Amino acid sequence: MDARLPGIGHVDRWHLGIPAGGLSPRDGGIAFTAAELADGPPDRAPQTEPDAAPQDAVPQTELNTAPRIGLHLAMAAELPAAGAVTVRLPGYRGKSLIPVLSWLVTHRLAGPGAEVCWYLQKQQGPRSVAALLAQLGWRDLRREHDGGLVRITGHPATPVARYCSKSDSRVPAMSSVQAGQGRLPGARQFSAVLGAHELTFLADYGVFSPDRIDDGSRLLAEVMLRQPPVGAIADIGTGYGPLAIAAVRNEIAVRAVATDVDCIALWLAERNAAASGVALEVRCTPDPLQVEATALTVCNVPTHISAAQSAELMRSLAQRAMGGRKLLIVVHASLESRYARHLAEAGLAISRHPGRSHVVLEATGRR
Numbered sequence: 165m166d167a168r169l170p171g172i173g174h175v176d177r178w179h180l181g182i183p184a185g186g187l188s189p190r191d192g193g194i195a196f197t198a199a200e201l202a203d204g205p206p207d208r209a210p211q212t213e214p215d216a217a218p219q220d221a222v223p224q225t226e227l228n229t230a231p232r233i234g235l236h237l238a239m240a241a242e243l244p245a246a247g248a249v250t251v252r253l254p255g256y257r258g259k260s261l262i263p264v265l266s267w268l269v270t271h272r273l274a275g276p277g278a279e280v281c282w283y284l285q286k287q288q289g290p291r292s293v294a295a296l297l298a299q300l301g302w303r304d305l306r307r308e309h310d311g312g313l314v315r316i317t318g319h320p321a322t323p324v325a326r327y328c329s330k331s332d333s334r335v336p337a338m339s340s341v342q343a344g345q346g347r348l349p350g351a352r353q354f355s356a357v358l359g360a361h362e363l364t365f366l367a368d369y370g371v372f373s374p375d376r377i378d379d380g381s382r383l384l385a386e387v388m389l390r391q392p393p394v395g396a397i398a399d400i401g402t403g404y405g406p407l408a409i410a411a412v413r414n415e416i417a418v419r420a421v422a423t424d425v426d427c428i429a430l431w432l433a434e435r436n437a438a439a440s441g442v443a444l445e446v447r448c449t450p451d452p453l454q455v456e457a458t459a460l461t462v463c464n465v466p467t468h469i470s471a472a473q474s475a476e477l478m479r480s481l482a483q484r485a486m487g488g489r490k491l492l493i494v495v496h497a498s499l500e501s502r503y504a505r506h507l508a509e510a511g512l513a514i515s516r517h518p519g520r521s522h523v524v525l526e527a528t529g530r531r
Contacts, residue, residue, distance in 0.1 A: 181252030187230040236431035245275035263349035359414035383519040384494040394459035405433030419443035482510035488531035
């Protein structure tokens with residue numbers, strides 16, 4: 165079992181996508197996002213208990229009591245099979261995620277004869293979802309409607325074999341055949357030159373900028389790659405990992421730690437890092453302080469969060485720059501003054517690196 169997971173004993177039902185009402189004591193939950201994980205017990209305090217379980221594998225008060233883990237951990241772990249599985253299909257991911265979730269249910273979660281219920285909204289196309297599941301080898305499929313909510317019930321294809329053993333790689337190869345044949349389905353990917361290297365990234369299932377390195381991240385990468393080398397870099401909001409991977413491949417850092425609120429993005433980041441030979445440790449959390457202090461921190465600041473969330477993020481990012489450490493953030497040029505104000509109020513020294521549409525703010529605290 166993955167060393168990052170808490171002890172998990174018998175599970176009656178796995179929930180892929182944690183329900184708003186929480187979990188029954190002997191059920192298990194696999195989260196798509198940090199928000200789903202945050203509904204569980206308190207998370208680990210940063211940098212004080214090095215051997216404690218991370219937020220993306222939230223520890224429980226006793227063995228078997230409603231364990232919650234991030235999807236990125238579940239994809240690589242050997243989990244106890246359950247007699248029933250519930251899948252809550254996210255509405256913003258697209259149907260390309262269904263073969264991945266089918267693989268996870270078939271090869272990680274469902275015991276022999278397990279009944280699986282897929283829940284989705286009518287606008288997500290339940291007829292086409294059922295057809296896709298049938299193509300993946302699912303049996304006895306039936307649909308039930310309750311207003312706009314649809315439930316598809318059936319039995320997964322019989323797995324070829326459990327995938328996890330000591331000799332297995334944690335990260336499957338990028339090229340693979342369909343989930344019904346025992347291997348992970350392929351994901352969309354693209355290649356981009358960052359610094360001295362052409363890097364290939366898996367980028368699919370609703371992640372940000374799936375076809376190219378976005379303009380803000382590219383400017384941030386250019387500034388980052390001009391920095392002096394450090395032992396470790398932190399990439400806050402890493403997505404599928406291009407900045408962290410580019411930093412290590414171009415010898416700006418020996419290794420990288422990264423956060424994101426999206427477990428699927430972190431799963432892709434881990435696979436991309438492994439394919440590039442990069443040491444990357446990830447954490448599913450909205451809190452930049454949940455990863456170790458590093459000499460250099462980078463962040464493509466999200467603009468779709470609330471004002472309160474943005475202010476909290478900037479306070480935490482500013483704290484990462486204290487003690488002579490360096491922070492590089494990228495924002496749209498039209499929003500520069502808003503984010504620069506947060507850094508200035510924290511007492512950081514700020515310089516700017518403007519681009520065509522974005523600007524990188526470089527901030528350093530006093531030693």
